[in-house]
Amino acid sequence: MPRSSQSQTKPLVDPVSSTQLEPLYRVICWDDPVNLMDYVTHVFQKVFGWSLSKAQKHMMEVHEEGQSILIRDSLEQAEHYAHQLQCYHLNATLHRDT
Amino acid sequence: MTGKKLKDGSIHIEMNAKEWSLFRALLGYYDPQLSSANSDVSCPIVGIEADTSIGTDPILEDATQWLSDMKEDHEKALHKRLARWLVKWDERKDEAQDVGTIELPPEEVEGLLQILNYLRMKHWRLLGSPDMNLKKSDDWSEEQLPSVHVMGLCALFQSILLQILYPPNS
Numbered sequence: 001m002p003r004s005s006q007s008q009t010k011p012l013v014d015p016v017s018s019t020q021l022e023p024l025y026r027v028i029c030w031d032d033p034v035n036l037m038d039y040v041t042h043v044f045q046k047v048f049g050w051s052l053s054k055a056q057k058h059m060m061e062v063h064e065e066g067q068s069i070l071i072r073d074s075l076e077q078a079e080h081y082a083h084q085l086q087c088y089h090l091n092a093t094l095h096r097d098t
Numbered sequence: 099m100t101g102k103k104l105k106d107g108s109i110h111i112e113m114n115a116k117e118w119s120l121f122r123a124l125l126g127y128y129d130p131q132l133s134s135a136n137s138d139v140s141c142p143i144v145g146i147e148a149d150t151s152i153g154t155d156p157i158l159e160d161a162t163q164w165l166s167d168m169k170e171d172h173e174k175a176l177h178k179r180l181a182r183w184l185v186k187w188d189e190r191k192d193e194a195q196d197v198g199t200i201e202l203p204p205e206e207v208e209g210l211l212q213i214l215n216y217l218r219m220k221h222w223r224l225l226g227s228p229d230m231n232l233k234k235s236d237d238w239s240e241e242q243l244p245s246v247h248v249m250g251l252c253a254l255f256q257s258i259l260l261q262i263l264y265p266p267n268s
Contacts, residue, residue, distance in 0.1 A: 033227075033228075033231065034218060034222045034230065036260075038264075039256055042263065042264070075161065083172075089219045093162075094161050094165075096157075096158065
């Protein structure tokens with residue numbers, strides 16, 4: 001096969017995958033005075049599949065600092081996680097990553 | 099009340115007559131249609147600076163609305179599941195031995211935890227969303243006491259469920 005055909009099909013600019021262009025979204029969990037700490041730890045483990053220690057770390061961050069950034073992901077994934085957290089009645093919001 | 103987690107992740111709980119009637123009465127309060135309008139958990143708690151982009155970014159506005167709709171659908175589906183559980187559990191109640199038995203597979207344990215938490219949130223809001231740590235028993239009026247009790251009982255059953263899921267020596 002002639003080498004020239006390769007150069008004809010090669011794009012001038014390196015392709016950038018669509019996921020690289022997508023903005024990322026943060027899922028933030030906010031503190032509230034009603035959810036039990038053990039419950040919040042359980043929810044983090046269930047929703048994100050985290051270990052107990054990682055879930056506890058984020059739970060304490062929520063408890064002591066008022067909020068914790070749980071994850072940065074595509075809008076679709078972030079929506080999925082926020083939905084899961086809200087099903088458990090945690091105070092979770094979506095934010096565009098800056 | 100005694101309970102254990104089985105190898106497949108499901109739970110088995112036995113309650114005596116008093117525990118069972120309390121538990122049964124508590125779940126009777128679950129009605130997602132009554133409080134979906136005032137259960138907006140997507141708003142940050144007052145006192146914490148909110149991200150103002152939520153109100154201006156159309157993508158985020160759509161996402162927030164979608165989340166709200168999905169949550170409402172989820173709660174209605176849970177209500178149907180709860181009705182099915184109650185029929186099943188009532189059938190299993192051993193009147194002779196005065197014992198109620200609950201068996202739930204892993205995914206349904208999550209549903210029960212969510213229902214109990216929903217009830218706590220709902221009654222917390224009915225109380226005016228107070229900081230419960232700052233409240234003493236004398237602070238509540240007679241009208242508020244049922245909600246205080248519902249919250250306490252839900253917390254108790256939630257803690258028991260979590261202890262069964264995560265035994266202290268595991």
